[in-house]
Amino acid sequence: MQLNEIFADAPAIAIEQLSCDSRMPMRNSLFFCLRGGRYNGHDFVKEAIDNGAVAIVYSEDIDTSLPAIFIRVNDCVDILNKVSAKFYEYPATGMENFFVGGSQNRSLLAYLLKQLISSFRPCGYFGYYGSSFKENESLANALSFSVIDVYRNLSKMAKEEVGACVYENNLRSIKSMRFETIEKACYIYDGLREDDGEYQTYSDYLKSYAQEIKALDAECDLIFNGDDDSYLKLIENQERTYTTYGYSDDVNFQIEGVEVNKEGTSFSFNNNQNTYHVHSKLLGERVVETLMACICALTMRGYPIEEIIQKISDLQPPIGYLNLIVDEDYRVLVSKANNELELEDILDYAKKTTDSDHKIVALYGVGKRDDKRKRQNFIAQLVNESDRLYITENNLYEMNIYKLLNELDRQLQFGMVVVEERQEAIECALNTLNKDDILLILGKGDERYLYHSLGKDTYIGDIAVVRKYFNDSELEVEDELR
Numbered sequence: 001m002q003l004n005e006i007f008a009d010a011p012a013i014a015i016e017q018l019s020c021d022s023r024m025p026m027r028n029s030l031f032f033c034l035r036g037g038r039y040n041g042h043d044f045v046k047e048a049i050d051n052g053a054v055a056i057v058y059s060e061d062i063d064t065s066l067p068a069i070f071i072r073v074n075d076c077v078d079i080l081n082k083v084s085a086k087f088y089e090y091p092a093t094g095m096e097n098f099f100v101g102g103s104q105n106r107s108l109l110a111y112l113l114k115q116l117i118s119s120f121r122p123c124g125y126f127g128y129y130g131s132s133f134k135e136n137e138s139l140a141n142a143l144s145f146s147v148i149d150v151y152r153n154l155s156k157m158a159k160e161e162v163g164a165c166v167y168e169n170n171l172r173s174i175k176s177m178r179f180e181t182i183e184k185a186c187y188i189y190d191g192l193r194e195d196d197g198e199y200q201t202y203s204d205y206l207k208s209y210a211q212e213i214k215a216l217d218a219e220c221d222l223i224f225n226g227d228d229d230s231y232l233k234l235i236e237n238q239e240r241t242y243t244t245y246g247y248s249d250d251v252n253f254q255i256e257g258v259e260v261n262k263e264g265t266s267f268s269f270n271n272n273q274n275t276y277h278v279h280s281k282l283l284g285e286r287v288v289e290t291l292m293a294c295i296c297a298l299t300m301r302g303y304p305i306e307e308i309i310q311k312i313s314d315l316q317p318p319i320g321y322l323n324l325i326v327d328e329d330y331r332v333l334v335s336k337a338n339n340e341l342e343l344e345d346i347l348d349y350a351k352k353t354t355d356s357d358h359k360i361v362a363l364y365g366v367g368k369r370d371d372k373r374k375r376q377n378f379i380a381q382l383v384n385e386s387d388r389l390y391i392t393e394n395n396l397y398e399m400n401i402y403k404l405l406n407e408l409d410r411q412l413q414f415g416m417v418v419v420e421e422r423q424e425a426i427e428c429a430l431n432t433l434n435k436d437d438i439l440l441i442l443g444k445g446d447e448r449y450l451y452h453s454l455g456k457d458t459y460i461g462d463i464a465v466v467r468k469y470f471n472d473s474e475l476e477v478e479d480e481l482r
Contacts, residue, residue, distance in 0.1 A: 003069065006030070006086065010071060016028040022045070028054050029048075032079070032083075040060075042059075046066060055070075056069070057076055058071070080147050081178070082181060084150075088152065095163060095165050096163060097183060098164065098165070098186045099166075099167050099179065100167070101169040102188075103190075108318070112294055113298075116308065116312070120303060123162065124154070125166045126145065128143055129141075129318045133157045142168070147177075180215075183217070185221065186297050188296075188297050189222075190228075210235075214238060218240075223243050223296050226252075243300055253270075254270045254271075256269065260285050262353045277309075283349050284348065285348060320335065321335055330439070332466050337443060337445075343442070355436075360387050363426060364443050366379075367395035375404070376409075390425050392419050395451040396450075401418065422450065447459070
């Protein structure tokens, strides 16, 4: 593309790539000076030119005597979004684009929604669990993608005739306007989690989402978790048509009759005076509202409700989220347990599916990155609600595990077993299991690394440790997802 096709008054020079990272060699690139939380792209213009930039888009005073074309704008982020869409020829235009916001169970919702849509038509995905379409997959957290990364991947999807795409939309995405130029067919807001670390204040969070929703086209299907009153703040003084789901009496898709068992979760729901029954292999009660959001969104988009329900029975969780490994005698559940709601759901599942004659054994990794309050709350809950708790490493950095444990109340320390090395701790916990006991391995999920004082080490992963222990050739493992 020629620069004068992007900016009318610019000279006709070839632009082969877009860039906002001055460190990357990018021949004949157009470089955007973005201000981030730690770095300001305006400070790295010379480095960008040295690495191949031939034109610079900027909004603050810089040295324009360097050998490049300089284009001053009011807002580099806004221009980057618009230029990226144009440079990659508006790749999302022909797609049915689903957006998932909020913080209750957003990452799982987006992941499962992508699976469901893919059973009907080719569907792309950008979210916590990576980016993917058809057989192409990147496990890097797509929430950290730049606008350019998103459009580059969307361009690949368009060439492969991908007909739909799911986007996990967090507060950072909204503030960076990462998806601003993408036409939204459906927007789901799944509610607010109070301990969500993405926002500084409640009002800041609501203001950002309210602006996002206000900008939606009238034709966009708007779906809300009706059990979370925060959505009413988002549409205050707006005349919008929307659909709700949840347990409340006044929602459009009302959940009832939830049953949690060892193999999965079942529930019913009412819509337009019709009752439907859903069975899923996914574990725990918390997944019910997530599945209901998927059903609600796809139904509003015209997907046949009976087919949606049938396809839900084949859904698989992401690796690292409530993955169940079943041996002839034992159940082992592996999950990252990102927050207190997820921990509560895991413990609720364990209690509902383990009778009083058998043990709930838990293993939790202590890491410096976990804030002190969260660590104390997690351990207190695990001590109180499991029959035995193993404490082990997660990401210790420069701190010794025993120093971290000294933060805890003395009484809690008497209710646990400390085994510093993680793989050894898992094997010790497995050795204590009797028939029909359950082991909960928490803290890392799918992560394949451990941080120590000397740096980052590779780690085979919690699931692989369990498989190795059981000599995995004959195991039924409910995490073969990809």
